[in-house]
Amino acid sequence: MQRQRANRTLQAQPDGEPGAAAEASIDCGWGDLIMAHTYREPARLAAALLRESPGQRHLAFYVRDPHVVLAEAPESLFLDPSHSFRLWLTDYQSAHSRRRGFSVRRLRTRADAGAINRLYASCGMVESPAAAIWKARASRRLSYIIAEDRDSGAIIGTAMGVDHVNAFDDPSGGCSLWCVAVDPQARHPGIGEALVRYLIEHFQARGREYLDLSVMHANRGAIGLYEKLGFQRVPVFCVKRRNAINAPLFTGAGPGGFDGLNPYAMLIVREALRRGVAVQVLDAEGGYFRLRWGGRQVTCRESLSELTSAVAMSRCQDKRTTHRVLAAEGLRVPAQRLADSGDEIGAGDRAFLAAHGALVAKPADGEQGEGVAVDLRDAESLAAAVADARRFDSRVLLEACCPGEDLRVVVIGYEMVAAALRRPPAVIGDGHSRLRELIEAQSRRRAAATGGESRIPLDAETERCLAAAGHSLDQVPAAGAQIRVRRTANLHTGGTIHDVTDELHPALAEAAVRAARALEIPVVGVDMMVPAVDASDYVIIEANERPGLANHEPQPTAERFLDLLFPQTAAEAAAGDDTPQVKP
Numbered sequence: 001m002q003r004q005r006a007n008r009t010l011q012a013q014p015d016g017e018p019g020a021a022a023e024a025s026i027d028c029g030w031g032d033l034i035m036a037h038t039y040r041e042p043a044r045l046a047a048a049l050l051r052e053s054p055g056q057r058h059l060a061f062y063v064r065d066p067h068v069v070l071a072e073a074p075e076s077l078f079l080d081p082s083h084s085f086r087l088w089l090t091d092y093q094s095a096h097s098r099r100r101g102f103s104v105r106r107l108r109t110r111a112d113a114g115a116i117n118r119l120y121a122s123c124g125m126v127e128s129p130a131a132a133i134w135k136a137r138a139s140r141r142l143s144y145i146i147a148e149d150r151d152s153g154a155i156i157g158t159a160m161g162v163d164h165v166n167a168f169d170d171p172s173g174g175c176s177l178w179c180v181a182v183d184p185q186a187r188h189p190g191i192g193e194a195l196v197r198y199l200i201e202h203f204q205a206r207g208r209e210y211l212d213l214s215v216m217h218a219n220r221g222a223i224g225l226y227e228k229l230g231f232q233r234v235p236v237f238c239v240k241r242r243n244a245i246n247a248p249l250f251t252g253a254g255p256g257g258f259d260g261l262n263p264y265a266m267l268i269v270r271e272a273l274r275r276g277v278a279v280q281v282l283d284a285e286g287g288y289f290r291l292r293w294g295g296r297q298v299t300c301r302e303s304l305s306e307l308t309s310a311v312a313m314s315r316c317q318d319k320r321t322t323h324r325v326l327a328a329e330g331l332r333v334p335a336q337r338l339a340d341s342g343d344e345i346g347a348g349d350r351a352f353l354a355a356h357g358a359l360v361a362k363p364a365d366g367e368q369g370e371g372v373a374v375d376l377r378d379a380e381s382l383a384a385a386v387a388d389a390r391r392f393d394s395r396v397l398l399e400a401c402c403p404g405e406d407l408r409v410v411v412i413g414y415e416m417v418a419a420a421l422r423r424p425p426a427v428i429g430d431g432h433s434r435l436r437e438l439i440e441a442q443s444r445r446r447a448a449a450t451g452g453e454s455r456i457p458l459d460a461e462t463e464r465c466l467a468a469a470g471h472s473l474d475q476v477p478a479a480g481a482q483i484r485v486r487r488t489a490n491l492h493t494g495g496t497i498h499d500v501t502d503e504l505h506p507a508l509a510e511a512a513v514r515a516a517r518a519l520e521i522p523v524v525g526v527d528m529m530v531p532a533v534d535a536s537d538y539v540i541i542e543a544n545e546r547p548g549l550a551n552h553e554p555q556p557t558a559e560r561f562l563d564l565l566f567p568q569t570a571a572e573a574a575a576g577d578d579t580p581q582v583k584p
Contacts, residue, residue, distance in 0.1 A: 023048070024168030026141060028160070028178065029128025030120070031056035035168060036063040036239070046072035049241045057126045057246070061176070061214065063237040076242055078250040082214045084236035085226050089204045089211060092230060095197065100479055101188045101428055102156060104198045107137050107144040115155035116144060116181075121554035123181040124263075140166040145198050147182075147191050156183040159195040161203060161211075173209035180222070184449030185496040187428050187482075189441060193225055200229070214238050221448055244273035260284030263451040264302040267550040271558035275569040293566045303523050303561060304546040312521035316545035317365050319397055322519070329518040331511055332539050334529075338364070339396040345383045349398060353382055358401035360541075361385040363393035367544070369490025373461055375401050381464065388460065402529040402539045406489040408497075409504070409512035409526045410547050410557055413564045416509040418555035419501045421533065425456045425494030426484045429477030435466065436473040439485055446494055453548075456494030462486055497551045500533045507536035515540055522564060523547070 023044065024035040031052060039045040045060060046069055052058040059080075063069055066079050107113065113133040120127050136142040140163060147157030160179040164170035177199055182191045203211055213231070215222050240246055247270070248258045258269060258281060265287040269279050272291050282288040287302045298305050304313070315321050320338065327333050335356060340346030353359055359382060362372040371392040373385035382398075389396040406422040425446070427438040439456050446454040456462065458473070465486050466472060477483055489495035512526040525547030528538045549557035563570040 021168035025058075026162055026167050027132075028142065028162070029132040029136075030126040030179075031058045033162060033176075033178070034058060034060040035164070036060040036069075038168065042068045043072050045069055045239075046077060049073075049239065050076060052241050052243075057243065058241060060239045061212075061236065063239050066237045066239055069239055077239055078242050078246070080214070080238040080240050081217050081249055082238055083217050083223065084212060084214050084234050084238070085223075085231035086234045086236075087200065087211045087226075087229065087231045089200065089208055092200055092204060094201065100430065101151065102147050102149050102191065102194075104145060104147050104157075104194050107133070107146060110134050112144075112146055112155060113137075116146065116158045118554065119155065119158050119181040119183060120179070122184055124553070125179065125181060127554075143199065143202060145195060145202070147195055149186075149188070154183075156186040156188065157181065157191040157195050159199055161199045163203065163206065163208070165206075165208065173207070175203045175206075175208045175211050177211055177213040182449075184446075185498065186445075187426060187442060189430075189445070192222070193229070196225065196229060212236065244270060247273050258284070261289070262287055262302070263453065263550040264548045265289060265300075267553075267558045268300065268303065268561055271562050275562060275566070277562065277566060277569060291565060293569060296566065298565050300565075302546055303549050303557075305523065305565060307522050307564065308545060309520065312519055313545045315519050316521060316524065316543045317367075319362065319366075319542050320364050320395070322543050325518050326515055326540055326543075329514060331515055331518070334360075334402050334539050334541060335400040337398050339386050339389075339398050345379060345386060349382065349386075350379060352398055353377075353379065356400040360399045360401050361389050362397055362399070363389045364395035364397050366392045367546075369488050369493040369495075372488050372490070373464070374487040375468075384460070384464075399541070402541070404529040404531045404537075404539075405533070406495075407500075407508070407528045407530045407533060407538075408544075408547070408551075409508065409528065410524075410549070410552055410555075411512050411516040411526060412523050412557065412560040414513055414516055414522065415560070416504070416512055417501075417560045418499070418552035418557050419504040419508070419533065420552055421498045421500050422489035422491065422495050423498065424484050424486050424489045425496065426482050427477075429479055429481040429483065431479035432476065434473065435471060435475050435477060435483065435485075438477070438483075439473075443494060446496075450491070454491050454494055456485060461488075491548065491551060499552065499555065501552075501555050503533050505534050505536050508533070508538055511538055511540065515543060519543055521545060523561065 022038055024038040025032040025048060034048050036045055049058050049060055050073060070077050070079060113130040116133055117127050117130050133144060143161040145159055146155050149156050158181050159177060162176045162178060164174040180192055180195060200211055242250060261269060261284050269289060272279050278292040280290040282290055290297055290299045315325055323333050323336050337352055340349050359376045360374050361376060371389040376382045376385050386396050408420050408422055409416060410418040427442050439458060443456040462485055471483060486493055491497060515526045516524050525544035526540060527542045528540050530538045549561060
């Protein structure tokens with residue numbers, strides 16, 4: 001068996017022999033999957049790739065002689081830095097399903113099709129028209145599957161399979177796997193594996209011989225999963241057309257390269273490249289880059305640009321100043337005071353706690369949720385929180401703890417562009433893992449989904465929140481039990497983000513814009529506590545001068561940011577050009 005498997009693996013390239021359709025390509029919505037081995041002329045294969053339309057991304061798979069194809073259009077094509085894997089379906093070992101909390105099924109409804117597209121956007125993948133996905137629901141060529149949360153009904157994962165036999169009469173009896181996407185906010189483990197196993201068994205039932213896939217060479221998590229399931233590397237190559245979104249794959253590192261940029265900077269850089277705006281990376285680790293168009297240049301640190309004045313930036317950084325400016329504008333803000341100096345909380349702090357019942361403690365100048373403690377109800381907890389906050393700033397603010405949901409509204413050019421609810425991190429018990437292990441696993445998933453930007457700290461604040469709910473890190477929660485592990489909803493401490501732009505009450509959008517004007521800041525994230533996003537009540541708790549625009553996909557935050565910096569490019573971007581306009 002081992003020798004037979006090795007021999008089959010060497011036969012990695014399907015044959016384009018008589019019996020297979022000539023020059024086969026499959027319209028997958030996001031672009032054409034071009035079966036390169038069915039093309040006899042490299043020039044015709046290159047021409048097929050170059051027919052890519054705006055909003056699409058074609059992909060040639062099974063390229064026999066990539067160097068020859070690239071030579072046909074060296075300025076326009078590139079060799080994709082991905083690995084190809086194959087699973088011989090007769091070798092597949094099924095596993096007893098341990099899935100809890102979600103199910104996997106075929107595409108059924110128009111809502112499913114829309115949810116698949118939203119998942120593509122949230123994972124930074126090229127979108128496919130929902131109508132095209134829905135049209136393919138009964139196709140024998142394409143198979144769309146989804147993972148559905150059993151409690152909420154939310155679609156939290158998707159994958160697509162291509163049946164080569166039904167698509168182009170493939171004599172080798174193959175099929176392939178594409179577009180595996182898992183909601184970055186999903187808390188259930190094993191969603192990706194469940195999707196892949198479902199498609200394997202789906203094609204196995206059809207009598208297919210093997211399943212192929214392509215995965216980026218640096219995606220170690222996905223490669224580990226595929227190897228666990230029995231996939232083996234095969235010498236199969238993929239060629240794509242150069243476009244702005246693919247740029248990081250063929251520009252390389254070094255001066256002007258994009259290696260090391262975080263997702264917040266990269267989102268803006270991709271939109272700039274799409275518009276023909278030149279990009280110079282100044283400090284990838286810090287997120288600094290310079291944009292040039294015509295005779296104008298602007299230096300940015302992610303969404304913070306030279307258009308934000310030092311005065312506006314200082315108003316946002318000092319939360320006490322933010323509070324005064326917004327209160328003077330007549331906007332609703334929580335009661336606030338500066339904590340008493342000294343190692344112990346003073347009489348004023350105790351009186352403030354007694355007056356409001358529950359407080360928030362946070363550094364006067366801080367970011368990313370560091371040193372923030374919420375729902376402090378006794379003097380002992382307050383003293384510990386103040387001491388922790390002083391690690392980040394000697395001045396500590398105490399605020400009345402306002403009930404409701406944590407809402408971030410992004411304002412660009414004094415217009416509301418996006419709104420999202422931020423929810424605290426939570427884990428789901430499996431009946432055998434300790435809370436510490438569940439938190440560590442969820443933290444790894446959040447880090448992988450956000451480019452390392454989101455993690456759940458195992459610190460005193462996490463322990464305090466668990467203890468307040470009657471839990472400990474060594475406790476083993478029951479299967480299916482959902483446990484909130486922190487009270488703050490900041491992304492950098494493991495929080496999740498949920499787009500509510502279309503549901504936002506006009507009064508909340510108006511308050512956010514008024515706050516931006518009062519602070520005189522052109523790009524800002526206004527943080528509110530609200531009882532409901534479709535109601536008018538709010539309290540503004542702070543303003544962020546460098547909001548993470550990538551957190552608000554699929555809203556056009558990067559587009560509006562470039563409109564602000566280079567308004568001349570807005571009309572050109574809307575009119576379209578020869579560069580494929582795809583979502584990053």
